[in-house]
Amino acid sequence: MTTDVTPPAxxxxxxxxxxxxxxxxxxxxxxxxxxxxxxxxxxxxxxxSGSGKSVTSLSIMGLHxxxxxxxxxxxxLGGQELVSAGSEQVRKLRGRTMAMxxxxxxxxxxxxYSVGQQIVEAYRLHHDVSKRDARTRAVQLLDRxxxxxxxxxxxxxxxxxxxxxxxxxxxxxxxxxxxxxxIADEPTTALDVTVQAQILDLIRDLQAEFNSAVIIITHxxxxxxxxxxxxxxxxxxxxxxxxxxxxxxxxxQHPYTWGLLGSLPRWDRERSDRLMPIPGSPPSLxxxxxxxxxxxxxxxDELTDGLATTVRPELRAVGTNGHRVACHLSDERRRQIFxxxxxxxx
Amino acid sequence: xxxxxxxxEPMSTGSTITGSTPSPEPTExxxxxxxxxxxxSGLQKHFPVRRGLLQRQVGAVQxxxxxxxxxxxxxxxxxxxxSGCGKTTTGRLLTRLIEPTGGxxxxxxxxxxxxxxxxxxxLRREVQMxxxxxxxxxxxRHTVGTIVGAPFRIQGIExxxxxxxxxxxxxxxxxxxxEHYNRYPHEFSGGQRQRIGIARxxxxxxxxxxxxxxxxxxxxxxxxxxVNLLEDLQDELGLTYVLIAHDLSVVRHVSDRVAVMYLGKxxxxxxxxxxxxxxxxxxxxxLLSAVPVPxxxxxxxxxxxxxxxxxxSPLNPPPACRFHTRCWKAQDICGTQEPPLVELAPxxxxxxxxxxxxxx
Numbered sequence: 001m002t003t004d005v006t007p008p009a010x011x012x013x014x015x016x017x018x019x020x021x022x023x024x025x026x027x028x029x030x031x032x033x034x035x036x037x038x039x040x041x042x043x044x045x046x047x048x049s050g051s052g053k054s055v056t057s058l059s060i061m062g063l064h065x066x067x068x069x070x071x072x073x074x075x076x077l078g079g080q081e082l083v084s085a086g087s088e089q090v091r092k093l094r095g096r097t098m099a100m101x102x103x104x105x106x107x108x109x110x111x112x113y114s115v116g117q118q119i120v121e122a123y124r125l126h127h128d129v130s131k132r133d134a135r136t137r138a139v140q141l142l143d144r145x146x147x148x149x150x151x152x153x154x155x156x157x158x159x160x161x162x163x164x165x166x167x168x169x170x171x172x173x174x175x176x177x178x179x180x181x182x183i184a185d186e187p188t189t190a191l192d193v194t195v196q197a198q199i200l201d202l203i204r205d206l207q208a209e210f211n212s213a214v215i216i217i218t219h220x221x222x223x224x225x226x227x228x229x230x231x232x233x234x235x236x237x238x239x240x241x242x243x244x245x246x247x248x249x250x251x252x253q254h255p256y257t258w259g260l261l262g263s264l265p266r267w268d269r270e271r272s273d274r275l276m277p278i279p280g281s282p283p284s285l286x287x288x289x290x291x292x293x294x295x296x297x298x299x300x301d302e303l304t305d306g307l308a309t310t311v312r313p314e315l316r317a318v319g320t321n322g323h324r325v326a327c328h329l330s331d332e333r334r335r336q337i338f339x340x341x342x343x344x345x346x
Numbered sequence: 347x348x349x350x351x352x353x354x355e356p357m358s359t360g361s362t363i364t365g366s367t368p369s370p371e372p373t374e375x376x377x378x379x380x381x382x383x384x385x386x387s388g389l390q391k392h393f394p395v396r397r398g399l400l401q402r403q404v405g406a407v408q409x410x411x412x413x414x415x416x417x418x419x420x421x422x423x424x425x426x427x428x429s430g431c432g433k434t435t436t437g438r439l440l441t442r443l444i445e446p447t448g449g450x451x452x453x454x455x456x457x458x459x460x461x462x463x464x465x466x467x468x469l470r471r472e473v474q475m476x477x478x479x480x481x482x483x484x485x486x487r488h489t490v491g492t493i494v495g496a497p498f499r500i501q502g503i504e505x506x507x508x509x510x511x512x513x514x515x516x517x518x519x520x521x522x523x524x525e526h527y528n529r530y531p532h533e534f535s536g537g538q539r540q541r542i543g544i545a546r547x548x549x550x551x552x553x554x555x556x557x558x559x560x561x562x563x564x565x566x567x568x569x570x571x572x573v574n575l576l577e578d579l580q581d582e583l584g585l586t587y588v589l590i591a592h593d594l595s596v597v598r599h600v601s602d603r604v605a606v607m608y609l610g611k612x613x614x615x616x617x618x619x620x621x622x623x624x625x626x627x628x629x630x631x632x633l634l635s636a637v638p639v640p641x642x643x644x645x646x647x648x649x650x651x652x653x654x655x656x657x658x659s660p661l662n663p664p665p666a667c668r669f670h671t672r673c674w675k676a677q678d679i680c681g682t683q684e685p686p687l688v689e690l691a692p693x694x695x696x697x698x699x700x701x702x703x704x705x706x
Contacts (some may be wrong), residue, residue: 192428194632225640
């Protein structure tokens with residue numbers, strides 16, 4: 001865990017909790033999440049639906065309604081704390097310092113305004129420039145993200161664009177103010193694979209060009225392997241494993257990560273006999289299991305002397321390369337299980 | 347229904363099916379004498395586009411334009427391709443939810459391409475469909491019992507022991523509990539709902555199941571459970587699947603053969619291992635190279651073929667080879683002469699003037 005004396009990283013999330021009170025009980029969508037991200041780095045947040053990954057990104061962007069969500073903890077961005085900041089203050093950062101790319105560009109764009117107008121609007125909100133200059137800038141951006149004949153497409157409406165082009169236009173909008181932090185929430189889930197490859201390449205190029213920090217939120221481990229420097233695996237509103245992409249893919253530590261990798265069919269390998277699914281389904285966030293949230297689905301929870309069912313495991317270091325895991329199994333035992341049972345099947 | 351199937355009751359063994367013990371290897375039929383269950387010839391579906399006061403036809407969406415393929419009994423044939431390639435339309439043609447505008451479909455020795463509604467009903471017992479979205483494909487106001495029992499009622503079949511017993515056996519077969527009979531769909535998770543849909547599909551013991559994106563709406567860990575279930579059911583009940591999917595990894599895992607589609611045409615068709623390891627059509631190659639692999643070590647070695655632009659509109663597809671506008675190997679002939687789908691390696695058919703990986 002981070003201590004409060006260290007100077008905050010560029011993006012430094014500390015013990016973030018986002019709770020939604022409902023009639024059925026409190027939904028603990030994010031419950032004690034901490035991570036850091038420096039400029040020029042790409043972080044992939046992986047998890048299944050309901051793991052809290054999108055709620056995290058919306059909290060960073062300050063997009064939760066104050067009345068509906070109870071947010072606690074700290075989010076430091078470039079030395080500024082956002083959770084306690086007023087909504088006006090966050091609004092000034094949003095779009096300029098941090099920007100977001102959403103999953104479904106059709107519903108994220110306004111159908112009534114032309115694509116170009118929407119980019120101009122975002123740009124002029126933060127820059128005092130004439131409409132003409134903003135238009136020039138928007139055309140440049142559309143051109144940069146690979147929209148053919150950008151100037152003539154400026155006045156087209158979102159429905160004139162194909163899915164891939166809409167996603168490009170949304171990236172252009174997000175980049176209009178050169179944000180230092182770019183959050184992409186499932187940026188390619190709605191797209192076909194060949195288009196997905198184009199968009200991932202585009203994000204990678206632009207990130208290098210602008211030296212921004214990028215968070216990619218996805219359920220697709222392939223996308224993460226392709227794009228991320230570091231990985232954060234979430235389960236039940238918490239981080240259960242984090243480390244460099246290479247380290248997490250080569251020596252995954254948490255039984256849930258093993259399960260995710262074992263569930264994935266691979267096209268680049270010979271047809272294997274059987275997938276190894278994780279039994280059961282993800283936990284209810286109203287009634288998160290006591291102890292380790294994963295224990296009801298874990299094959300090894302018996303090996304923890306009852307800790308798995310009683311004590312919340314915290315992230316702790318495995319080795320020295322920054323790889324951390326929240327699991328009660330001893331390192332020794334985990335390595336043994338991984339070598340004997342998991343690695344041969346992956 | 348074939349008489350040999352009605353007598354046996356393989357359902358009773360259902361409770362063990364979702365256990366973690368791997369099922370024994372399915373008995374592979376000898377590749378030389380595979381029996382054709384369904385054959386599509388020149389299959390075509392054009393949707394008219396009408397405009398104006400008189401609703402005159404101004405064009406046609408050429409969703410499927412001339413498909414030739416067969417489905418062998420007991421195999422899994424997958425149709426893959428990007429959105430708009432016509433794979434879903436093909437699935438709906440095979441189940442005859444829509445009528446083809448050209449070509450024929452012969453199922454089990456019978457031409458079903460233009461059967462009228464009434465004559466279709468007996469066929470529905472033999473060809474069933476699994477849908478993509480487990481939320482919209484189950485009626486929220488019906489209990490699980492009503493949903494899964496509907497095929498019996500519609501077809502006027504009284505299963506031995508009654509509908510209730512048959513439904514409970516089906517629920518067990520797909521890994522649900524018989525007590526779920528009186529529950530409603532909203533009480534179930536996405537994966538469980540998909541199991542309910544599969545139970546309904548299996549009720550009449552179909553010979554052919556067309557599964558349209560059966561796992562794409564599910565989370566990864568749940569997806570694997572359903573994929574395993576579909577494989578177990580195939581082994582146990584001798585089912586034949588036509589799987590429609592865009593996820594090339596899932597397709598490789600479950601298919602015996604794969605048909606790659608582009609803009610309403612099959613560009614490559616072959617044994618799944620062959621297509622994945624030695625793709626002959628440039629489009630197949632590009633498609634495979636675009637799939638991200640969950641493996642950081644491979645990243646550097648990988649050669650990716652980036653296709654530029656988007657898939658052209660099926661309203662006005664490019665002439666001759668439909669891929670030539672985006673193909674890096676295209677030459678003049680590709681825009682003037684359509685390449686036929688020909689067998690270039692045993693069991694592997696390709697429609698390309700300049701195929702790759704062709705055995706010498």
